[in-house]
Amino acid sequence: MEVSISEEGNHSIISLSGDLDASSSISLDNAFTSVLSSQRSVIFVDCTKLDYISSPGIGVFISRLGDCERQGIRLGLFGVSDKILKVFKILGLDQLIIIGKTKQEAELNINATQPSDRM
Amino acid sequence: MEVSISEEGNHSIISLSGDLDASSSISLDNAFTSVLSSQRSVIFVDCTKLDYISSPGIGVFISRLGDCERQGIRLGLFGVSDKILKVFKILGLDQLIIIGKTKQEAELNINATQPSDRM
Amino acid sequence: MQHSLRIGCSNVNLKEVRTFVENTLGAYRVPSDETDWVVLAIDELCANLIAHAHGWDPSHQIEVCIVNEASVISFQVRDPAPDGFNLLDYKLPEVQQIVSEKRNGGLGLILLRRIMDEIRAERHNGELVYWMRKYSVRGSL
Amino acid sequence: MQHSLRIGCSNVNLKEVRTFVENTLGAYRVPSDETDWVVLAIDELCANLIAHAHGWDPSHQIEVCIVNEASVISFQVRDPAPDGFNLLDYKLPEVQQIVSEKRNGGLGLILLRRIMDEIRAERHNGELVYWMRKYSVRGSL
Ligand SMILES: Nc1ncnc2c1ncn2[C@@H]1O[C@H](COP(=O)(O)OP(=O)(O)O)[C@@H](O)[C@H]1O
Numbered sequence A, B: 001m002e003v004s005i006s007e008e009g010n011h012s013i014i015s016l017s018g019d020l021d022a023s024s025s026i027s028l029d030n031a032f033t034s035v036l037s038s039q040r041s042v043i044f045v046d047c048t049k050l051d052y053i054s055s056p057g058i059g060v061f062i063s064r065l066g067d068c069e070r071q072g073i074r075l076g077l078f079g080v081s082d083k084i085l086k087v088f089k090i091l092g093l094d095q096l097i098i099i100g101k102t103k104q105e106a107e108l109n110i111n112a113t114q115p116s117d118r119m
Numbered sequence C, D: 001m002q003h004s005l006r007i008g009c010s011n012v013n014l015k016e017v018r019t020f021v022e023n024t025l026g027a028y029r030v031p032s033d034e035t036d037w038v039v040l041a042i043d044e045l046c047a048n049l050i051a052h053a054h055g056w057d058p059s060h061q062i063e064v065c066i067v068n069e070a071s072v073i074s075f076q077v078r079d080p081a082p083d084g085f086n087l088l089d090y091k092l093p094e095v096q097q098i099v100s101e102k103r104n105g106g107l108g109l110i111l112l113r114r115i116m117d118e119i120r121a122e123r124h125n126g127e128l129v130y131w132m133r134k135y136s137v138r139g140s141l
């Protein structure tokens, strides 16, 4: 998996490409460490080029969502394929993290939701 | 299916050969009409050459067992193959009619059982 | 592959039905005790339709089809040097528990159990074999 | 037919496992959404063993096997001119009831249901199709 980070205005974007599995979930975790330290108010994860996800990747999202909540930072995924969405769904986690088809949609969803809604 | 009847001392024997199915169960029923009228105290059914049984054949045994009981006549099957026994078993009917591997065994089983046991 | 037989609605044709089922399953090397049950079930159903739906009218026809549909695929993960742990004895946590603890980990075996319909663990000469099947996974023949 | 892959216990080999499962099921023309689930389940199990049973020691090996076991056979009895009766709506009598009434008849559908694991009745253009499967009936490949 390849991970890249970009920072822009009030938000950071982590872009993922390839397979997020047990061997690569650490890269996503490291990316979170980096963007959390930059303290922007929203973190987007661009999943447009993400081909695969397994439980360690989902585990990173869950634990990092905890950090975001503690720091008052909003987290949104976009470009999530049906194949990846159904893994969240089989675990009943598709409502856990704000997901949009596009960055714009994720942004709208984030603005429509109060931080306190997502406890 | 071929059916033959022989009478000997206190018992009648109905011998079956071939397939006892919806087309042939009437022949078994007719054989019962005949041997019941001869009023011997035991009716054996020789199943040694019986290759197949389906529900109409079992239905004849059930209904004719009723006639036998009313007339105080004992009914026993022998030479029943495992293939045929398992059809009785799947219906929970392997205890319904006295069954022996050989005629001698069926005879012993009949003598060991009082008519009243088999209500 | 599909095999089919049409018969007129008369009890004399039941024998042909049984022979058809027996021979067709024989060609697929189905064991004879399994075949016996199927022969009986199909005979019962046909006898039923012949009598009750068609009043033994031999000008009416019914058809028996046997379809060799797809192949069954199973999966094994074999561990020649297992530790003592048996995944199947492991009590799965609740997803909600993991989420509320914001725990990173513990979802893998939950996914495994939700995906697979059957999972068995067997030891053969020290090797641990996890054997799995998902019913919807079938190969084309 | 059996396909197998051995890997050393390192997470970098999980990709190879996934590719192996995907390609093998692809060759059997398993639809890709079914394949996706199996790929995930096998990945989870292997990741689990790699981490918890073998502590990521790449000198330890585990093996993934995919077995194309047998063919699934289903049965149909097709009635082109059915009466209105649906066998599956019919409330089965108790065998004991039939026995105590010394009734000749009524066991056929009981047998059918005891033998078959699945029975469906479907109407297509006026034709009634009874579709049945017995899980233990499998053809050799
Ligand atoms: N083969 C094993 N040997 C020892 N412990 C195991 C084994 N497999 C699983 N476990 C235990 O089961 C837990 C759950 O496994 P899993 O659901 O895959 O989640 P994770 O690996 O993310 O913790 C592991 O954390 C571990 O404690």
Ligand SMILES: Nc1ncnc2c1ncn2[C@@H]1O[C@H](COP(=O)(O)OP(=O)(O)O)[C@@H](O)[C@H]1O
Binding pocket: B055, C048, C049, C051, C052, C053, D083, D085, D087, D090, D104, D105, D106, D107, D108, D109, D110
């Ligand atoms: N296709 C059908 N059309 C109408 N009635 C039916 C049909 N199939 C079954 N039945 C009814 O269901 C009953 C049970 O059928 P079955 O178990 O085969 O026993 P049997 O034919 O020996 O009576 C029949 O007696 C009949 O009343």
